Amino acid sequence: MSERNSERIHFGTIKEAIEPPNLIEVQLNSYVDFLQKDVPFAKRKNHGLQAVFREVFPIESYDEKAVLDFSHYEIGEPKLTALEAQREGQTYSAPLHVTFQLREEKGTKEEKVYMGEIPLMTPQGTFVINGAERVVVSQLHRSPGIAFESTIHLNGKVLYSFRIIPDRGSWIEVQFDTADLLYIYLDRRKRRRKFLATTFLRALGYGSDEDVIKLFYNIENLKLSEKLDEEKLATKVLTAEVRDGEVTVARAFEPLTLATVRQVMGLGIKEVKVIDISNDDTVVKALRKDPAHDQEEALKDIYRRLRPGDPPTVANARALLKRLFFDPKKYDLGRVGRYKINQKLGIDVDLTERILTDKDFIAAIKYLINLRRGEGTLDDIDHLGSRRVRTVGELLANQCRVGLARTERLVKERMTLFDINVDGMTPQKLVNPKALSAVIRDFFGRSQLSQFMDQTNPLAELTHKRRLSALGPGGLSRDRAGFEVRDVHPSHYGRICPIETPEGPNIGLISSMSTFARINEFGFIETPYRKVTNGRVTDDIDYLTGDKEENYLVAQANAAVDGRGHFTGEKVSVRYRGDFLEVEPSKVHYMDVSPKQLVSVAAGLIPFLEHDDANRALMGSNMQRQGVPLIVSEAPLVGTGLEGKVARDSHAVLIAIDSGKVASVTADQIIVSKDGHVPEHRKKIKTDPEEGLYVYELRKFMRSNAGTCVNQKPIVKRGQHVKKEQIIADGPNTDHGELALGRNVLVAFMPWNGYNFEDAIMISEKVVKEDIYTSIHIDEFEIGARDTKLGPEEITRDIPNVSEEALRNLGPDGVVRVGAEVKPGDILVGKITPKSETELA
Secondary structure: OOOOOOOOOOOOOOOOOOOOOOOOHHHHHHHHHHHOOOOOHHHOOOOOHHHHHHHHOOEEOOOOOOEEEEEEEEEOOOOOOHHHHHHHOOOOEEEEEEEEEEEEOOEEEEEEEEEEEEEOEOOOOOEEEOOEEEEEOEEEEEOOEEEEEEEEOOOOOEEEEEEEEOOEOOOEEEEEOOOOOEEEEOOOOOOOOEEEHHHHHHHOOOOOHHHHHHHHOOEEEEEOOOOOOHHHHOOEEEOOOEEEOOEEEEOOOOEOOHHHHHHHHHOOOOEEEEEEOOOOOHHHHHHHHOOOOOHHHHHHHHHHHHOOOOOOOHHHHHHHHHHHHHOOOOOEOHHHHHHHHHHHHOOOOOOOOOOOOHHHHHHHHHHHHHHHOOOOOOOOOOOOOOEEEEOHHHHHHHHHHHHHHHHHHHHHHHHHHOOOOHHHOOHHHHOOOHHHHHHHHHHHHHOOOEEEOOOOOHHHHHHHHOEEEOOOOOOOOOOOOOHHHHOOOHHHOOOEOOOOOOOOOOEOOEEEEOOOOEEOOOOOEEEEEEEEEOOEEEEEEEEEEHHHHOOOOEEOOOOOEOOOOEEOOOOEEEEEOOEEEEEOHHHOOEEEOOHHHHOOHHHHOOOOHHHOOHHHHHHHHHHHOOOOOEOOOOOOOOOOOOHHHHHHHOOOOEEOOOOEEEEEEEOOEEEEEOOOOOOOOOOOOOOEHHHOEEEEEOOOOEEOOOOEEEOOEEOOOOOOEEOOOOEEEEOOOEEOOEEOOOOOOOOOOOOOOOOOOOOOOOOOHHHHHOOOOOEOEOOOOOOOOOEEOOEEOEEOOOOOOOOOOOOOOEOOOOEEOOOOOOOOOOOOEOEEOOOOOOOOO
16 A cells, blocks of 8 residues: 655645635535424424425315314434445435324324335435435526616617516516506516506505505695796696586696696685605606506406406405415515515515515615616626525425425315214325325436436536536526526626536536535525725635625735735725725725635636636536546645545545544455454444444445446555544545546657647557556446247347357356456347247338
8 A cells, every 4th residue: 555645735825714615515404404304393493394394284174174284294214325225226215204283173183194205315415316326406596586677668768677576476577668657567478467556556555546645755735825936836746636516627646837726726725735746756657547546446457457358356356466476375485585675675574574565565666766866776687696596405395395285285175075074084094195205206306407416536526516507497498598697797706616617508507616605594605705804804704695795895815915914015906896996905895715716626626727728727627527537546746725625525535433543454344443453243343433433334346327436445554543534545536535537647748740730649558558547437238128929038148140259258047257358249148039930021
């Protein structure tokens, strides 16, 4: 065994402020939060699986006599370990039992119901489904919330609009038209489904004109006189019409003139209620045009447009509006949507309030009106403040919600069937677990985001788990995605790698998280910065999302700093809202933690990346994932410091759980005990943490998903002391606990008789003879013998018209012998199929 010092010497001038986080925590944390497996029932937070059950239950029967409620769920122990499931072609999963309570007139019945199997995540952040390791890729999608936008009409006029995007339910779009009328669209595709914003406000309960006006204007009392200024009068409008019997003397919402004032005074009226429209007349214009004058008319008008052909009644209209926006089962902003709306509009609605409120709608209209006056900001839909990540836990929760909604329908139907025999009704008989287990199985087996893991080497595995995809259900499609959504955005800095992305049609739609990035509780990507106070860089670390960073001046990681943390230059180069500025050190708010925080792990493994052309760096990042494990791995002489982190976090290497002394080392097992003593019956001993005894099983010559060889080799000796978290065995593509994708060979940049023209390379005979670049691949071939109409197919050595030479490797059963050396074109299995005697013409 080669002894070498794997200590890396750091030649960089920049000291890294923090270590990169666990590189697969995005997968692990999400699934732990989703399952809450080890959290006591009473202390479980209302998210993940718990939230899904709480949303669907309680289920009430149609006659409201019986209620099925959810108490708690528990996840049992898996029947097989992940390794056993892989070997046997099974799924690594655990049984899900849910305790339900059935309340009816005669009392309450509580019962535990088996709801099927739920796949468990391995410590490597993968799932074993039918023996194959799979990864659920995180999805980058448009965040729920509110977005203010502007479009330019054909006549050159700028039209402002906003959209309220829920997590689940109907979108609302509010837009100005060319006549400055504010319209609401509930379905953009059907143009007739639009109505005035004031109609919607009336339907919400602000029925009279005065109710609507009070929301946006201050009502003043105007004393009438002949001496009123004509210009000032033009900015005032009446809040209600003035009538003389049947004749209208002055109309509501029309600008006042001296002539109108004289007519009103002629009726003996000395004072009228007016509003000032000098700042904005949007709502007044809408009220003039509004066909409805009270809540009932407004409700009917909305119903007529949404359900043309149905007779409009107030009750139906109210129920429709409630179902569209105010029913938590049909409409859900989500915690994220509520948080984003509060943040944008500056309102303070509780985060648990997940449906639309009047407050939201009124504040949004006020913000839109202010936008026309030049106040407020438009939203950039490609900014990472407007895009969030759906991790594996959230994706699976959405699927479980679909499954439980089907279960709810079945439960209600069964409750109706049990009407006569209420005593025989139990939770077990009401709940059918098939709907839930079917959607879970479907998600892991068929979803576009549940992918067969790229297992060519440890870096390929790790990158696959850190991948972000804009595709998938509810996301974009390749054909419709334009240039803007694929492009690198300033807010990607430190969050999404600008280099690593595919070269084909998916360019920019599939990306990778940056090295130090993490995902916060709302699904937004955060990156760490060192806090700077009064020109001095501190060791305090703050994680900022894309929209929070907008307000700060951030210095580069390579800014010159003295021993006490003060900037040495008179000016410091900083980033601010996508621009690069030079400012005094005292104005700097934050500083990057590392130059590596800009790029992903794959790009961060390239030494001297800053000297590479961006296009070639992209190709290099992608090609490193294609390096197959060699027979002998060799760590690079020049590294970047990430090699050890990648090997450790990808779980390619074996890590000591606790300190101790190596008692025994064989090719497939390492035993570590407190005193280095091997207990008797070593084949039967198991890990016992209390005794300080640990048995580590090594993976030997296993086939990876990519057909490469997974083989772990011990790097400790018997009698050696090991520390906690020390690497005790190397895996594929690792050398003494460091990622080793190639070999340190001598390379010459020179022409050699034209043999290395353009892309061709020359290699020496020594490279071939010494197996320097030889790798082991394990291929699996399957063949089936079926029963046909003419008789059964047969696997046999007796194959007609084939020479004995061609059958030399087959055993008596017709299958190739173990240990036989085969070449391309050799027969591995002999099979004969019955053929009809008369050939069809």
